[in-house]
Amino acid sequence: MKRTGIDVDKFDYLLRDCYHFGITCTLNWRRLIHMMRVVEKDGELRIAIRDKERDNVFNLFYLRMHLRRIAYQHPTCSAIDLMVKDVLTLSNNILHPTKTLSDSINDMIFYLSLTDYILDMIANLNIWLGESPQRSEAQKIIDRIYRRKLYTLVGETPPSNDKYLESTDDIISEISGEDNTLRETLCVAYLDLKFW
Numbered sequence: 001m002k003r004t005g006i007d008v009d010k011f012d013y014l015l016r017d018c019y020h021f022g023i024t025c026t027l028n029w030r031r032l033i034h035m036m037r038v039v040e041k042d043g044e045l046r047i048a049i050r051d052k053e054r055d056n057v058f059n060l061f062y063l064r065m066h067l068r069r070i071a072y073q074h075p076t077c078s079a080i081d082l083m084v085k086d087v088l089t090l091s092n093n094i095l096h097p098t099k100t101l102s103d104s105i106n107d108m109i110f111y112l113s114l115t116d117y118i119l120d121m122i123a124n125l126n127i128w129l130g131e132s133p134q135r136s137e138a139q140k141i142i143d144r145i146y147r148r149k150l151y152t153l154v155g156e157t158p159p160s161n162d163k164y165l166e167s168t169d170d171i172i173s174e175i176s177g178e179d180n181t182l183r184e185t186l187c188v189a190y191l192d193l194k195f196w
Helices: 008-021 029-034 052-070 076-089 101-106 108-112 118-123 125-129 135-144 161-165 167-174 178-184
Strands: 034-043 044-049
Touching: 008 029, 008 052, 029 034, 029 052, 029 108, 044 052, 076 135, 101 108, 118 125, 118 135
Parallel strands: none
Antiparallel strands: 034 044
């Protein structure tokens, strides 16, 4: 049972991502692991961390929040995520004669063939299969990604409690008004930047 959210997987991806993003990593994971002990409490074994390591634990969660803000949920990353999602949705049934991309969840061999190369494959499908409107639209989006003509962030706001209760359609209607063309191009994304 996970109680704290502290695990070696988190250490691994924080260290890896700090290295690749060129961010100084403030987490002293070796010391944190050294200061952990297995203790018994209420008949259960638990991993306990010394109280003098509270700053190191704070750094762990702060670093995670910082990376989420500047990298994982950065507006550019979010725009590319949405664009790739649109490409894959448009290409759902054009890559394989009898299967759809969404079927790949049940076919491990097909699933394993879906690598990062899939965008290049969709971009060049006209060479093998001729043109189709769905494929053409997907290829236009891929071209926009390569040219960095990304979806545009039109605004962001910290949500109040009642904003979470609104449906996505209500938020889009509030922004677009009566403009149906604008309504079709808007996407609402909820980003959760909790500290823990």
